[in-house]
Amino acid sequence: MTSIQENSRIKCSEQITEDIFRLTLHAPLIVSQAKPGQFVMVKTSSNFDPLLRRPFSIHDISTDGDLSLLYKTIGKGTSLLSTFTQGMNVDLIGPLGNGFTFSDNQNICLIGGGMGIAPLLFLARHLKALSKESCTHQVLLGARDHRELEPIAAQFLSLGYKTELATDDGSCGHHGYVSQLLPDILPTVQGVCVCGPTPFMAEVARQCRAANLPCQASMETHMACGLGACLGCTIHGSDGAYKHVCKHGPVFDANEVLWPL
Ligand SMILES: Cc1cc2nc3c(=O)[nH]c(=O)nc-3n(C[C@H](O)[C@H](O)[C@H](O)COP(=O)(O)OP(=O)(O)OC[C@H]3O[C@@H](n4cnc5c(N)ncnc54)[C@H](O)[C@@H]3O)c2cc1C
Ligand code: FES
Known part of the structure; x- marks a missing residue:
């Protein structure tokens, strides 16, 4: 599939916490092609x-062509983005990358830490639409504190997901790492989708491998082009080969990644 360059228009920019923002853009061309995880x-x-x-994960889409991004301000680009207001135009290229894959009759656990929560809402919406009534997917979300988590968790709850939370400071849900909630969930699901900091994903991958679950x-890596042209986004594969995150x-598949020990 070819990527699209689209001059989107900002419908809304919301500040969720001091440094977390949600930006909703009208981008019907990209939305028409987008898959969860891109x-x-x-x-x-x-x-x-x-x-x-x-690069930003597609956080959510709507049927009328809106696309939202959930991001944290960490440097120049994200700080500039946080100053953008309703009605401004934003140049996008997308949808990029491969996205998650799943079958319609499996119970899946979505687990996100920090800004890794961003791609999971679109995935949850898609999974819900695709799944049989009998499927009981789970959502596990972790962040620093309740202010980061509650506004986002509300959206998963409104989709009907059983949603468990964990915070570093114990201000809501489990006091500790969200990966500590996984052992109770693994026996009830047939697959796991994870996004977040690398050490956290390494731990989730380790638990899934031990439980023999996909x-x-x-x-997430630094990216320059996002299009497979600059080779700036490489990770080590478990087979010894380099993989380009953008392409x-x-x-x-977590088994294809060489995780840090
Ligand atoms: C596929 C993909 C999807 C992403 N989705 C999201 C998302 O949904 N929400 C979100 O908040 N962020 C997401 N990111 C990360 C986001 O792209 C960076 O936070 C952003 O590029 C930072 O830009 P900046 O100009 O503000 O910071 P910069 O000025 O470029 O960097 C500030 C500091 O952060 C470090 N840094 C920048 N990018 C990364 C990175 N990818 N990994 C580790 N350290 C980094 C830099 O080394 C520097 O120290 C994603 C990254 C990738 C590759
Ligand atoms: S970011 Fe340029 S090759 Fe991946």
Whole structure:
């Protein structure tokens, strides 16, 4: 599938916490092709600073062509993005990457940590629409504190998902890592989709391997082009080969990734 360059229009920019924002853009061309787990490259400046586009997972889409991004401000590009207001245009390239795969009769556990929660809402919406009534998917979400988690968790709950939370400070849900909730869930599902910081995904992958369950992990790296041209987004595969996150991923079978010990 070819990627699309689209001049989207901002419908809404919401500040969720001090440094987390949700941006809703009208981008019907990209939305018409988007699959859960794919990402867009966003031009965060009208000049050349920063020069490079920034990658963001597609957080959610709507039937009327809207696409939302959930992001944390960490540097120049995301700080600029947070100043964008309703009615402004934003240049996007997408949808990029491969996305998650699943079959319609399996119970899946979606587990996200920090900004790794971002791609899981679109996945949850899609999974819900595709699944048989009898499927009971699970959602496990972890973050620093309740302010980061509750507004996002509400959206999974509104889709009808059983949603369990974990926070670093214990301000809601389990006090500790969200991966600590996984052992109770693994016997009830046939697959896991994970996104978040690498050490967290490594731990989820380890638990899935021990339970002999398939695990799909959405990887994050620095990206320059997002199109397979610059080779700036490589990770090590378990077979010894380099993988390009923008082209071969961002979603990988966790067994194909060489995880840090
Ligand atoms: C496929 C993909 C999907 C992503 N989806 C999201 C998303 O949905 N929400 C979200 O908040 N972020 C997401 N990211 C990360 C996001 O792209 C970066 O946070 C963003 O590019 C930072 O841009 P910046 O100009 O603000 O920061 P910069 O000024 O470029 O960097 C600030 C600091 O952060 C570090 N940094 C930047 N990007 C990364 C990275 N990818 N991994 C580790 N360290 C990094 C830099 O080394 C630097 O120290 C995704 C990344 C990828 C590859
Ligand atoms: S970001 Fe350029 S090859 Fe992946």
